[in-house]
Amino acid sequence: MTDVAVVGASMTEFGRREAWILELLAEAGTACLENAAVPPDAVDHLYVANMASGEFEGQTGVSNALAQDIGAVPAYTQRVDQTSASGGAGIYAAWQSVASGASELTLLVGGEKMTHRTTGESTDVIASLTHPVEYKHGVTLPSFAGLTARRYLERFDAPRESLARVAVKNHRNGVLNPHAQFQEEIDVETAMESPMVADPLRLYDFCPVTDGAAALLFCPADRAAEYTDDYAVVTGIAGATDTHVVHERPEPTRMSAVADAGRDALGMAGRDPGDVDVAELHDMFTILEFLQMEALGFAPEGEAWRAVQDGRTDRDGELPVNTSGGLKSKGHPLGATGVAQGHEIYRQVTGTAGERTVGADVGLACNVGGFGNCVTATVMEGR
Amino acid sequence: MEAYRYEDGSIGHPGHPVGPDGGDPVGTVDLSDRTAEVVTWTVSHATPPGVREPNALAIVEFDVEGTGVRAVGQLTTADVAVGDEVRPVHCEELRDPSVCLREPESQSWDGYRFEPV
DSSP: OOOEEEEEEEOOOBSSHHHHHHHHHHHHHHHHOOOOOOOOGOOSSSEEEOOHHHHHHHHOOOOHHHHHHHHHTTSSSEOBTTHHHHHHHHHHHHHHHHTTOOOOEEEEEEOOTTTSHHHHHHHHHHHHHHHHHHHHHHOOHHHHHHHHHHHHHHHHTTOOHHHHHHHHHHHHHHHOOTTOSOOOOOOOHHHHSEEEHHHHHHHGOOOOOBBEEEEEEEEGGGGGGGTTTEEEEEEEEEEEESSSGGGGSOOOOOHHHHHHHHHHHHHHHTTGGGGEEEEEOOSSHHHHHHHHHHHHTTOOTOOOHHHHTTTTTTTTTSSSSSSHHHHHHHHHOOHHHHHHHHHHHHHHHHSSSSSGGOOOOOOEEEEEEEETTTTEEEEEEOO | OOOEEEETSSSEOOOOOSOSSSSEEEEEEEESSSSSEEEEEEESSSSSSOOSSSSEEEEEEEETTTTTEEEEBBBOOSSOOOOOOEEEEESOOOOOOSSSSSOOSSOOOOEEEEEOO
16 A cells, blocks of 8 residues: 655635635635646546535536646546545545555545525535434534533533633634634633523534635655655544434444544554644534544543643644634635645644644544544644 | 334334344334433524524433433423423424425424423
8 A cells, every 4th residue: 555645735715705616626726736836637536525515506516627627637536525524535535546556646625615505504404414303303513512512511510611712722723824714812701602502502612604625635655755845644544434313322422433533543653642743623513622632532531621721732732723723713614624624734744834833743633524423534744 | 203122122213224233123112102311402593494493402311121212302492401301292393394405205394392291
């Protein structure tokens, strides 16, 4: 199996964009190729991570459209959908294409166009991943977050304020990300007094609805130096699933697919959780940052809230989490998110994250679909 | 409100073609005349098209001869606490299927809300 390197990365401005899905994808794809100074016709495989362009915009066939729009025809193309984890699944597909020898140069572009829909409509598109018994009761992803947050706070006697501190930290990080949807600090009081969305969670416990795209360029590690002096190697990657029906899990506050994917990705890299210098976690809701930290072994069960409260996951802490601003501040264009997480880890381990750079050698990204239904974890290391 | 019993003795709601250990379903258990305990609850204020707002929801657990069986569903009231006893109450239409994304004919829309006892 060939070792796989990342030799280029890009992301568009995240937020409310005039551009539609094909324009967003082309913007990120072209910028990524330019970042690595590679002509589009050199691309062997082109993967597009996208959850729901058909449902949001009535535009399907986005991978073939993108191939023509960026000049990559006749590259092999494929759309990768794994709901909110489409981007992480896209990294897995891109890695497989190079590791197997099927492709010498693979471009992955993730994107979503959402803000032209109302929040209710966007919520429904995302909730359409749920089981019929969940969907008919109007169960949404935010309501799963409310149900799980209450359970966590009561089970571990954690203060409500600890969740607000996730939002405060990620907003603070987002200030330094010029592509983030929000580049604005908030304080604990603002978060604690914001409107109730899914009791006990309030507006600032939730990521926004976002348009945007991001891209990564992959090649065999032994050819990476042809493209750039500073590159990252994907040393570990793995994915896993949990039950489709969320309430059937033995304990709502344990994310088994995160635990499985994280353990396998770190195992493949020959690393322990303690070796990770920087992590991008899927904070679609503040509570998810606690649950992923615990499932990945970054904190003991029931203790992640203390790590956040004590500042151990701040940018200058022992394990900086979501230096990009996370989904909370950077935004969450579904199919783009996992790719944008990869973009941040690539920037961190190659020391090219500008003011956000924390001096990391080993980085981990955890991309979550549904409420932990399907997960991909990726470990990247700088070279 | 039908739960499935599987070869390995486990019981789950909703029913699936295979059980948690890959075994076949071997029977059903009617949960509708039993009571359950609230495991956790929320009130959703940002509901999608066709869903009542606010929408009080809970994960509840039935005790079927010593086996815990969980279910998710709407509550008849937001005035609940973890540990409360609730009973299922039938509702003809939990959500208006004519305005949601999912094809109305693809699934049922009736079911049970949970009411504090």
